[in-house]
Amino acid sequence: xxxxxxxxxxxxxxxxxxxxxxxxxxxxxxxxxxxxxxxxxxxxxxxxxxxxxxxxxxxxxxxxxxxxxxxxxxxxxxxxxxxxxxxxxxxxxxxxxxxxxxxxxxxxxxxxxxxxxxxxxxxxxxxxxxxxxxxxxxxxxxxxxxxxxxxxxxxxxxxxxxxxxxxxxxxxxxxxxxxxxxxxxxxxxxxxxxxxxxxxxxxxxxxxxxxxxxxxxxxxxxxxxxxxxxxxxxxxxxxxxxxxxxxxxxxxxxxxxxxxxxxxxxxx
Amino acid sequence: xxxxxxxxxxxxxxxxxxxxxxxxxxxxxxxxxxxxxxxxxxxxxxxxxxxxxxxxxxxxxxxxxxxxxxxxxxxxxxxxxxxxxxxxxxxxxxxxxxxxxxxxxxxxxxxxxxxxxxxxxxxxxxxxxxxxxxxxxxxxxxxxxxxxxxxxxxxxxxxxxxxxxxxxxxxxxxxxxxxxxxxxxxxxxxxxxxxxxxxxxxxxxxxxxxxxxxxxxxxxxxxxxxxxxxxxxxxxxxxxxxxxxxxxxxxxxxxxxxxxxxxxxxxxxxxxxxxx
Numbered sequence: 001x002x003x004x005x006x007x008x009x010x011x012x013x014x015x016x017x018x019x020x021x022x023x024x025x026x027x028x029x030x031x032x033x034x035x036x037x038x039x040x041x042x043x044x045x046x047x048x049x050x051x052x053x054x055x056x057x058x059x060x061x062x063x064x065x066x067x068x069x070x071x072x073x074x075x076x077x078x079x080x081x082x083x084x085x086x087x088x089x090x091x092x093x094x095x096x097x098x099x100x101x102x103x104x105x106x107x108x109x110x111x112x113x114x115x116x117x118x119x120x121x122x123x124x125x126x127x128x129x130x131x132x133x134x135x136x137x138x139x140x141x142x143x144x145x146x147x148x149x150x151x152x153x154x155x156x157x158x159x160x161x162x163x164x165x166x167x168x169x170x171x172x173x174x175x176x177x178x179x180x181x182x183x184x185x186x187x188x189x190x191x192x193x194x195x196x197x198x199x200x201x202x203x204x205x206x207x208x209x210x211x212x213x214x215x216x217x218x219x220x221x222x223x224x225x226x227x228x229x230x231x232x233x234x235x236x237x238x239x240x241x242x243x244x245x246x247x248x249x250x251x252x253x254x255x256x257x258x259x260x261x262x263x264x265x266x267x268x
Numbered sequence: 269x270x271x272x273x274x275x276x277x278x279x280x281x282x283x284x285x286x287x288x289x290x291x292x293x294x295x296x297x298x299x300x301x302x303x304x305x306x307x308x309x310x311x312x313x314x315x316x317x318x319x320x321x322x323x324x325x326x327x328x329x330x331x332x333x334x335x336x337x338x339x340x341x342x343x344x345x346x347x348x349x350x351x352x353x354x355x356x357x358x359x360x361x362x363x364x365x366x367x368x369x370x371x372x373x374x375x376x377x378x379x380x381x382x383x384x385x386x387x388x389x390x391x392x393x394x395x396x397x398x399x400x401x402x403x404x405x406x407x408x409x410x411x412x413x414x415x416x417x418x419x420x421x422x423x424x425x426x427x428x429x430x431x432x433x434x435x436x437x438x439x440x441x442x443x444x445x446x447x448x449x450x451x452x453x454x455x456x457x458x459x460x461x462x463x464x465x466x467x468x469x470x471x472x473x474x475x476x477x478x479x480x481x482x483x484x485x486x487x488x489x490x491x492x493x494x495x496x497x498x499x500x501x502x503x504x505x506x507x508x509x510x511x512x513x514x515x516x517x518x519x520x521x522x523x524x525x526x527x528x529x530x531x532x533x534x535x536x537x538x539x540x541x542x543x544x
Contacts (some may be wrong), residue, residue, distance in 0.1 A: 006375055013372035017358065018488050022366045087305075087358070094416065099320050100373040101345045166399035260283070261314070261323040 002241055010102050014110035015117075016086055017241070022121075032118055033035035036072040036126035043068040044134040060222035062136045069130070069138050070148055070218060073192045074211060075182055077156030078163070080118030082178035084111040084166040089172060095264045104254055104262050112157050119153070141218065144227045148214050151232070154239035155210045156182070159244030168262060190215045210238040272375040273298045273423055273455040274319065278330035281314050281479075290479035296472075298422070301449060303466040305499075306476030307507045311353065312459040315476075318423050320350055326405045332423055346374055351416040352427035356408075359401025362482060363392060363411050367418060374419035386414045389444065405432035415427070415442065417448065422447075426458040430465060437455070438462075438486070442469055463499040473499070475506050482506055 022028055047064045057063060087093050097107065131137045139145065153171040163181050166174045188202055190212035195203050206212045213235035220228045257263050274418040281289040289311040296302045304312040316324035318330055321341040330337040335344040357366045373410065387393045390410045395403060400411060409432050410493035416424060429445070430438035443467060451454055460466055466473060467487045475483040475490070483490065483506060485497055494502045 009375060013369050016372065017361065017365075017369045019359050020369070021358070024360055028386070082463075091358040091360075092354070092356040093358055095320075095322060095352065096357065096370070097373075098322060099345065099348070099350055100370060101342070101375065102373050103342075225350050258322065258324045259318055263322045264313075265315050 007103070007106055010106050010191040011110045011113070014102065014107060015113055018087070018110075018114045021087065024109040026086065029121065029176070032076070032122040033125040036069070036076065036122045037129055039068050039072055040065065041133065044130060044136070047136075048134065048250065060219070061220060062138065063135050063222050065130055065134065066138050066218055066222065067191045068211035068216060069123060069127055070152060070214065071186070071189075073119055073149060074156050076119040076122040077153045078160045078164050078182045079114050080122075081111050081157055081160030081166075081176055082163045083084070083118070084114045085167065086172075086175055086178060089167065089175075098263055104251065108161070108250070109124075111160070112153075113161065115156060116153055119144055119156075142215065144221055144232075145225075147232055148218060149170065151210055151214050151235040151239055154236075154243055156237065158242035158246035159185075161243075161250040163247045165246075168250075168253040168257045185209055185211060188212070208238070210235040210242060213238070270296045271297050273330075274457065275328045275331040276319070277314075278344075279315065279318060279330060280326045281311075281323065282326045288479050289318070289325075290477075292474075292479075292481045292483070293328075294474055294481065298455055298456055299453045300471045301445075301458065301469050302472045302474065303465075303470040304457065304459040304476060305461075305466060305503060310480075311479040312476055313352070314479075315349070316352070316427055316457070316459060319425055320348075320447050322343075346419060347421060348423040348425065349416040349419055349421040350425040350427070351409075351429060352413040353431055354427070355412075357400045357411065357415060360399055362397050362399050363387075363403075363414075364396040364439065366411070369417055370415050370418055374421060382418060383511055386417060390414050390417075403477060406434060406437055410437070410441070420452060421456050423451070424454055426456065426460075428460060429458055430460070430462060438465070445469060450516075462502055467499050477504075477506055477509075480533060488544040510539060510542045 043064050043081050047057060047061065088097060090259070098104075102151070126265055127138050141148070159182055163177050166177050166181075188198065188206040189209055190206055191211075193211060195216060200208055213231045217228050217231040217235070220231065222227055272295040274294075276295065277293050279289055279292050280287065292311075294302075304315060306312050314323065318325050319332060319337065321337040321344075322329075332341075332343040334415075335341055335348050337344065337374060349535065361369070366476065367383045367386070368379065371382060376382050383396075387396055390413060392410060392414060395407055395411070403411065409430070413429065416426070424445075426445075428440050431501065445456060446469060448454060456467070456469070456537055471486060473485060473487055473490055475480050483493070483495065490502050491497070494505055496502050496505065
C-alpha cells in the first residue's frame with residue numbers, strides 16, 4: 001500500500017512537471033488545439049460538399065468528421081506521449097530523473113496520462129466547434145465513443161513507446177519519428193474509407209491494426225446504429241499485444257541506453 | 269571496511285574497443301570526502317555514471333549503501349543524489365517548480381520547509397520564481413546543488429561542483445559542503461579540476477589516468493610522495509607522465525604509468541626532459 005502511494009506520488013510529480021510547462025506556455029496550448037481544429041474545418045466543408053454529391057456520405061453525414069476527429073485522437077495521443085519524453089531530452093533532464101527514485105514504468109504511466117490530457121486539450125475544442133460550424137456532434141456516438149477513445153489511446157501509447165525507443169537508440173536525430181511514424185498506419189487504418197476498398201493482401205495488414213477495428217466500429221454505428229462488440233474486442237486484444245510489444249521494446253532500449261551511457265549524454 | 273558507503277571492485281567499462289575505465293577498485297567511508305582527479309577523458313565521469321547506475325559496467329561491481337547499483341539500485345536511490353554539468357533541470361520551470369517536482373519524486377515530508385531552508389542556505393530566495401533557463405551559469409550551479417541536497421543524501425556525487433562559480437561563491441559552496449558532510453555524516457565523491465578545492469575538501473584523492481587509478485592517498489601523502497608543494501603540480505606530474513612518486517603507492521593498480529616511471533627513473537637519459 002505504501003509502495004503504491006509512493007508510486008502514485010511520483011507519477012503525479014511527473015504530471016505536475018508537464019503541467020508547469022503547459023501552464024507557462026499559452027502558445028503550446030493553442031498549438032495543441034490548432035491542428036485538430038484546422039483539420040476539422042477542412043473536412044467539415046468537404047463533408048458538406050460530399051453530402052450533396054455522394055450517397056455514401058449522405059447516408060451518414062458525420063462519417064468523415066468522426067474519422068478526422070478520431071484520427072486526430074490517435075495522432076495527438078502518440079505525439080503527446082513522445083513529447084513528454086522529448087521534453088526531458090531537450091532539457092537534458094533524463095540523468096536527474098533516473099537517479100531519483102522514479103521508476104521507468106512510473107515514467108511511462110505519467111507519459112500516458114499526459115498524452116491523454118494533451119489529446120483532450122487538442123481534440124475537444126475541435127469537437128465542440130464541429131457542433132457550432134456543421135451541427136455535427138461526435139458525442140452522438142454515445143458511450144462507444146469512450147471505447148473508441150481508449151482503444152486509440154492504447155495504440156498511441158504502444159506506438160509512442162517504439163518511437164521513444166528509437167530516440168533512445170539514435171538520439172535526438174530521430175526525434176522527427178515522433179511526428180511521422182504514426183502516419184505509416186494511416187493509409188491502412190481505414191480512417192475515411194472502409195477496409196474493403198484496400199487490395200486483398202493489404203486488408204490482412206489492415207486487420208492487424210487496432211485502429212482499423214475502431215474506425216470500422218465507428219462506421220458500424222454511423223451507418224447501422226449498431227455497436228460491434230467483436231470489433232471492440234478485436235481492437236482491445238490487439239492493443240494489449242501492441243502495448244506489450246511496445247513496452248518490451250522500450251525497456252530493451254532503456255537497458256541498452258544504460259549500457260551505452262546515453263541517459264547522461266542525450267540532449268540538445 | 270565495514271563503514272564503507274561506496275564499494276567499487278574491479279570496475280571496468282568498455283565502449284567498443286575503447287576502455288574508458290579499466291579495473292578500478294576503491295571504497296569511500298561514511299563521513300569522508302573523496303576526490304576523483306584526472307585529465308579530460310581519464311574516466312571520472314564514466315566512473316560517477318556507473319556509481320549512479322546510469323551506466324552499466326562491462327565488468328566489476330559497484331555497491332552504494334549496500335545496494336548493487338547494476339541490479340538492485342532502488343534501495344539506494346532515495347538516499348543518494350548528484351549534480352553534474354552533463355545534466356540540467358527543465359529550463360521552462362521556475363526554480364521553485366523544479367525543486368517541488370524533485371521533492372515529490374524523493375518523497376519529502378515537509379517539502380515547502382525543505383525548499384525554504386535550501387533557498388536560504390544557498391541564497392536562492394530571490395531566484396525561486398525565475399525560470400531556470402534565465403539564470404546565469406553560477407546561479408544554475410547553485411540550483412543544481414539545491415536539487416542534489418534536497419533529499420539530505422547520505423551519498424553525494426558531484427561532478428565539477430563549483431564550475432562556473434566566481435571565487436567568492438565557490439568558496440562559500442565549499443564551506444557549505446563541508447558543513448553538510450559534518451552535520452549529516454554524508455560521504456561525498458567529487459570529480460574536480462580545481463586542486464585548491466580538492467586540497468581543502470578531500471580526505472582521500474584518487475588519481476586517474478586513461479581509465480586507471482594510478483595513485484591515491486590523502487592530499488598530504490601525495491604531496492610528500494611526489495615531493496611537490498601543491499596538488500596541481502602532482503596532477504601535472506601524473507597527467508604529463510613526467511615524474512614518478514618518490515615512494516610509489518603500494519596498492520596502485522599496475523599501469524603503464526608506474527612502469528614508465530620506473531623506466532624513467534632507471535634510465536633518465538632515455539626519458540630526457542620528461543623526467544625532470
